[in-house]
Amino acid sequence: MSDFPVTATAGYSPHVSKPESASLDFVVDRSSPVPLYYQLALQLESAIEHGRLSPGSLLGNEIELAGRLGLSRPTVRQAIQSLVDKGLLVRRRGIGTQVVHSQIKRPLELSSLYDDLLEAGQSPATRVLRNDTEPSSAEVAAALGLAEGAEVIVIERLRSAHGEPMARLRNYLPPGLLQLETAQLEATGLYRLMRSAGITLHSARQTIGARSATTDEGAQLDECEGAALLTMQRTTYDDTGRAVEYGSHIYRASRYAFDFQLLVRS
């Protein structure tokens, strides 16, 4: 087999109902280190995103697609499956694989407020109010799986956008995991710092609630006492199951809401 890119285009045009994908050029490069199924998945995703594959259109059957690309059917299936898992495609037996009509924006992920604001073009700013250690309370110790009273790193930050305060973030980390400089914390998000320190984030458990602001909280966030606040507690685990961070945050409900997309378990 060739080691050069293989292009798939429509063959002889039949007279009726050819899948849209038949007119698209998908290319795989066998000399690339990127897996073939992933190359195809990226191209399919891009074609969907840019409207070259319109919502509801059929993808063409897997065997034929595989033949056109010079790939095996399992490889093509792997590419398609990854997009089905993302919610971009739907498979129907006896029918084929279709592009989903509604636009899935992004699945719920472990997002950092910093990244959320960045993405929304809000130019976030962070002021570090605390960066030291203290003996853990019962709540923090339970969340991090430490003994009550064990020393933990405490970080308190005020996050704002457009000069307006948005949230007060309080994080607790087990000691010795990470060196956190105040300057770094003001320049980027906590999760980025953790990832670049080699920590593999794996899962998180979170609770979103609401309550009224105390006088102090109102002063910090530029709200009146009694104003509605969104609250979030989140414990994050790495891939070995260690709790690597516990956060207890408050957000100004008048200026922030949690917004996300999710897929139905099937």
Place this chain on the structure above:
Amino acid sequence: MSDFPVTATAGYSPHVSKPESASLDFVVDRSSPVPLYYQLALQLESAIEHGRLSPGSLLGNEIELAGRLGLSRPTVRQAIQSLVDKGLLVRRRGIGTQVVHSQIKRPLELSSLYDDLLEAGQSPATRVLRNDTEPSSAEVAAALGLAEGAEVIVIERLRSAHGEPMARLRNYLPPGLLQLETAQLEATGLYRLMRSAGITLHSARQTIGARSATTDEGAQLDECEGAALLTMQRTTYDDTGRAVEYGSHIYRASRYAFDFQLLVRS
């Protein structure tokens, strides 16, 4: 090959470091209509959940596991992969596949408040306040993809647990999709009714926020005016991309919070 169940047990006991899974009896039944990979996935999941495979333990390599079960490696991989996707297992090249330490409870799913309360043993009750139609507002029309003013079904329910009100749920549905009897709505959740009407729920977009209760809302939910409320707006789509429901709900923050687990995109 045999059409009868195949059992895999530990062979001769070696002297050192055998994976725990070697001592477990996994069985596949080739005469069952349940896919082989799924049978194995269920058994692995059960073994993890019941502690027969302890956190951090290795699963044993895929080739050997396949051999013991009389399955091919891709089939075993498919089973393992489904649990990796659920966050129960972690693969490491050169090491093996390990059980994750932390207990993943449940991924975020399109949950109904009714089911949530049921699961928590709270014996939910529903009182239907409205079940009729009205011309859609701009907000509702936009969410459902209808023309403003088009007639929509409106359902308003008060959901309580232990005799205490928990939430006021307002749902809007496009006409002609579903026949909703008040008696059914008081006996079960909306999503169950939609599913049993043959609607395949696919994805949802939701926003969670907070605000203070108005006087009327306070009266409905047994809270004071100005009390903090959690709010949620959710648009649900079926697998053809149609919006099938828009909800605008309020929850007593003093008695309810959203609680869920999520996996990190890798």
Place this chain on the structure above:
DNA sequence: TAGTGGTCTAGACCACGTT
């Protein structure tokens, strides 16, 4: 160097839904 998961192939048969 040895062992693991990651990727890939070229077939096969089946279940389901449409026609």
Place this chain on the structure above:
DNA sequence: ACGTGGTCTAGACCACTAT
């Protein structure tokens, strides 16, 4: 009856990690 995706096999080679 036909075409689709769903499942499954028995191999292969590669990349990464540990020792």
